[in-house]
Amino acid sequence: MNAPKISTKPPSGMRDFLPADIARRQHVIDVVRRIYGSYGFVPLETPAIENLSTLLGKYGEEGDQLLYRLLHRRDALHRGLEAGAKLVAGLPEDARGSVGEDPSREARTDVRLYESQLADQGLRYDLTVPLARVAAQYDLPKYFKRYQIQPVWRADRPGKGRFREFYQCDVDVTGTSSLVAEAEVCGAVAEVLHALGFTDFKIRVNHRQLLRAMMHHAGIDLAHEAAALVAIDKLDKIGQGGVLEELATRGIDTETANKLMLLVLTADGEQLFGFDLNQVAQGPKTPIKRVRKQITDPIGIKALDELDELFDLLAATPAGPHIQLSLDLARGLGYYTGSIFEIAVPDLAGSLGGGGRYDNLVGMFGKKQVPAVGFSLGLERILVVMEERGMFPNLSIGPDVLLCWMEGTPRAEALRVAHSLRRQGIKVEVFPEEAKLGKQLQYADAPGVKAPVAAIVGSEELKAGQVTLKHLASGTQERVALEGAGEAVRALMRQ
Amino acid sequence: MNAPKISTKPPSGMRDFLPADIARRQHVIDVVRRIYGSYGFVPLETPAIENLSTLLGKYGEEGDQLLYRLLHRRDALHRGLEAGAKLVAGLPEDARGSVGEDPSREARTDVRLYESQLADQGLRYDLTVPLARVAAQYDLPKYFKRYQIQPVWRADRPGKGRFREFYQCDVDVTGTSSLVAEAEVCGAVAEVLHALGFTDFKIRVNHRQLLRAMMHHAGIDLAHEAAALVAIDKLDKIGQGGVLEELATRGIDTETANKLMLLVLTADGEQLFGFDLNQVAQGPKTPIKRVRKQITDPIGIKALDELDELFDLLAATPAGPHIQLSLDLARGLGYYTGSIFEIAVPDLAGSLGGGGRYDNLVGMFGKKQVPAVGFSLGLERILVVMEERGMFPNLSIGPDVLLCWMEGTPRAEALRVAHSLRRQGIKVEVFPEEAKLGKQLQYADAPGVKAPVAAIVGSEELKAGQVTLKHLASGTQERVALEGAGEAVRALMRQ
Incomplete structure (x- = not known):
């Protein structure tokens, strides 16, 4: 056969896993499955392909853009092209960036309209939204404790350690507002990391409602809240100066920005950037006391009460020695409503995982309200750190x-x-x-x-x-x- | 939140697997992995997304149509719409089925042209083509024995037991033309089925070159070969009468069709539709002898020699008692070049799995020629039969x-x-x-x-x-x- 030479590399941002890779991946997955199972979580799997109606609007504007969309097949594609063309033709002339013009111009409404007509299914973007759909669809146990270990896809710019296909290892509890659920997901995740050999991680904890109260206290109005959250979330990456600069750029005056920054630092103080686990072990509750003196908003007080109680519970789990109140933690995903978590290790810029409470997500599927909380570990991040630190046991592959x-x-x-x-x-x-x-x-x-x-x-x-x-x-x-x-x-x- | 009610069902042809489902799936996968591993196969995983250039042209025209294509993102989509429009505009008027016309008309060239411009990536359709790409890309062991257990996606019409996302459990050996490789993949698959509790399966075996010789012998010309193969492949579903009818429809005259049918029946005779394993155990080689008397074409004789030798080797493996020469077996995928296999059980219309030798596929990636042979088990088919027969052990799920x-x-x-x-x-x-x-x-x-x-x-x-x-x-x-x-x-x- 005289076929032209085809590229044999996997597509950009995708990877082939050769046997030695699989041995390491399987080692971690086996540990995750065993520990999650020991916490009474049961396995769930959902399809790679979801309806776009399930996915859109759950991850914020950026998330929507990163969704992989599946092209309609022939007949539907024909109808889609037709409908897209009609929609574009119906637009006022100045809102159109019609085919043939510079693709970098702003008003490319036509492309967005076509996009919505050419596809109505997409690839799974995370494991939380599919769980919410499942929780709305089936008659599950009242307290559904599920784990799920599957790949997700994001059409992100690929980069070092950033892939377009990667695995998440999620634990979630649906059906209860009890903080026992928070304690169980944090405990399970901490025990997984222990079992893999990690000792020096911290679990950063914050609360969405406390963040709101802080904004209120600092005098940031609702219109600037989201922008301010994005800025302070970068504290551990760009430092105080960087955050203050970004807050200014986003239209927040210096006095307000300083007030917010002082509040954030109330909890963390000088240990913010450190990994001194002895300090953490003194108890994460001391910072809560300091913050209490600042916050008067009832929503904030309620959030602090919850954190107080949560930290007591976490002390009885393997997560206990790793907990740190981190008022700069915001997390991007839109669906969190209560406590939020993130795992940090000193030698990785990103996090090993994160999670939080999302009491409204299941309800977004238009049926009953079901409170839920969960934690997601990133398999690839864990593998990278374990590889760099030489944490893998001798894994046999191949024949004896x-x-x-x-x-x-x-x-x-x-x-x-x-x-x-x-x-x-x-x-x-x-x-x-x-x-x-x-x-x-x-x-x-x-x-x-x-x-x-x-x-x-x-x-x-x-x-x-x-x-x-x-x-x-x-x-x-x-x-x-x-x-x-x-x-x-x-x-x-x-x- | 007052979002409109969203459907919470998985998309058509897709499934959610609740904990009890996963327990059964995991049970089978664990057995497959253990047995494949005991045969010295090592695990490989490839990305869900492949370049369309990798996938197109490997599965036949029907396969190309069943590929899931991923829509370009914004900028590329803009360019794609533009290029598609230009291509369509350049077509002669009568070849165009332009947007706005009845989508059922034949000449919808425009849609096909758009399709090629709107997407250049697609979802994995099987595990064999990705293996071929991997074998062309990396410096693998000379004899690469890999197993791969992953989902594949086909945009097929969903139906009873037919899904758009399903798992394949593949074993393949690349790098050798030795029939030991055939024996090893068949042995491994048979042992998996034994370990799961199957006793009454048969492994139907045929040879692509023998099929060619049979066509030649019956007097079917090259132009009708593919059509005739499709027809006789249906023998166990539609019977002799059905096949003869279909051969007639496809333009093959009665005498030729009868000759072909007689030849097919030479091997199977009255046991064709039966599951009398005693008869099978008498030895699958008796039918080979009968066929030898009919075939004079050197290609056919060589194929029969190979089958003869292969059946000797298979007798030394767990596959031995299950082997049956099946001259009606053709298998749809275009890439097979030698022996072909399929597993049948009495209570399932489709097969539990299939495979064969494909010596030219790796070479289609434009580099070296690497002979290969493999076998693929369908997880869903196995699960359906095990479920119906009550073959699952007591699988604990949930907490103790x-x-x-x-x-x-x-x-x-x-x-x-x-x-x-x-x-x-x-x-x-x-x-x-x-x-x-x-x-x-x-x-x-x-x-x-x-x-x-x-x-x-x-x-x-x-x-x-x-x-x-x-x-x-x-x-x-x-x-x-x-x-x-x-x-x-x-x-x-x-x-």
Whole structure:
């Protein structure tokens, strides 16, 4: 065939996972699944494809833009093009950025109209909105504790450590406003990190209603609230000066901005940028007391009461020693209504995960109101840090044994020996082609194969019901009965 | 919030998997992974999104149409609409089915042109083409034995048991033409089915080159070959009469059609539709002998030689007792070049899986030629049959213990008891809200929760460092030291 050369790379922002990658990913996923399960969470999976009506408007304007949309098929596409063209034709001339003009101009209403006509399905953007849809659709247990480990897709600009397809590992509790639910999701996530070997993480905690009260206290009006939140959320990245500058740019006067900044620093003080876990362990409740002196708004007082109680509960979970009140934490997703969380480690700019309470999201699906809280761990972020720190145990991939066969050995006999070893619990790869023994042994040690033991079958072995085992690292070799060969292989692998 | 009611169902052809579904899916996937691993296959995963250039032209015209395409984002969409419009404008008037006309008319060239301009990425359609891309891209072991268990997407009309998102469980060997590779993939698949409890499956085997020789022998010219293959592939669904009718419709004269049909029946004879494994066990090689008498074409003789040898090898694997030569088997995918396989069970119209040799696919990516063979199991098909036959073991989902707490118990103390039990290997759900004990115990038995044991914590238990365990099925109750409570829970669960 004379096909033109096609690029064999995965698309930009996507990755292939070769066996060694999968071993590491599977190691983390197995731990997550085991710990989440031990907390009584049960697994859920939802389809990659959702209706756009489910996804749109849940993640903010930026999120809407990052959704992957699926092109209609033929007939629907025909109708979509037609409807898009009609919509564009109906626009006043000056609102149109018609096809053929500079694509960078502002008023590209036509493209947006076409977009809405050409697609009505998109790819999953996170695991929280699908859970909310599921909670509205099915007759679930009153307190539904679910975990979900699946990929999500965002058409973001790819960059270092930023992918367009990545896995989230979510735990959520729906159906209760009890802070026990917050404590359970934070406890589960902390225990996952412990089980993976993390000790130096902090779980930053804030509260959406406390943030509102702070805004109110500082004198920021409703119109500027969202902008101010975005600015203070960057405190750990751009520092106080940076935040004050950004607040000014966003039209907040100096006095107000300073007031807000002072309030944020009330909680964190000098430890804001530090990772001194001893200080954290003194108790995250001291900062709450300091903030109480500033906040008079009833909404704020209620939020502080909740945090107070939550921190007591968290002290009884593995999350306890890691908790830190972080008044600069805002988190971008629009659907949070109460406590919010984020996990930080010193050697990663982004977070390992985040979460919070979202009591209105299920209700957005137009049926009952169902309170909910959850936490999401980012698999890729965890893997990056574990890789850099060398935190992975020795993960075996590939076969235990490469089965080699001497010239003249019937291949069916080699397959029978392989079958017998597999029955004894050994992972066996059969060398597929006729080749000199030396070449076969060399292959056992090849990159990506790395079988620790070779099993050699020739006419003598077959006659005696035996197999020759060769430990490749030491070169030692022994002939054993095929029947007990599994044990012998295991013994060699322990060498 | 007063949002309009949004549909909470998953999109057509897509499914949500609730915890009990996941337990069954995970059970099968765990078995597949264990057995594939024991055959020395190593895991690979590829992204859901591929470039359309990778996917197009690999699955035939029908496959191309069933690909999910991802809409370009804003700027690229703008350019795409523009380019599409230009292409359509450049068409002669009569070749255009312009926007605004009846969408059912034949010449909708404009839509196809737009389609190619609006998207250049699509969703994974199977796991074989991505493997071929990977084999062309990376420096893999010479004989790369990989397994891959991931969802694929096809924009097919949904129907009973036909989904638009479904999982495939593939094993493939790249890098060798040796029939040992065929034997290994068939052996692994048969062993998976055995491990799941299947005994009555047959693995139907045919050979693409033998099919060509049969066509030649019957006198079917190249132009009618594809159509004839499609027809005889339906033999087990529509019977001899149906196939002959379809051959006639497709322009093949009666004599030729009869000749082809006789040839097909040479192998299968009266056992074609039966599931008499005793007959199969007599040896699949007898039919090969019968076919040999008919075929004189060297390509056909070579194919028969290969099948002969392959059946000898398969006899040494768990696939052996299930093999059946099936000359009516053609399989739709265009990329097969040698042996082809399909798994049938009596109580399912479709197949549980299929595969074959595809020696030219990796080469289609424009680099080296790499021979390959593989087998794909359909997770959903397996689940359907296992469900209908009641083949699942008792799969525990949900917590072992519901932790209940008496009024007045500090919630932090309840969380501490839960933590202690989890440390002892018990899956614990904590009742999140204040409620009468009776209500809590009732919840332990609720659908979707079904904890077998309740652990009750009150002031007396806390004082004594104990916990009360209640076995819900029998109602028996005992108070035990918290320290050894894990063992006690396990004992109760065995009751």
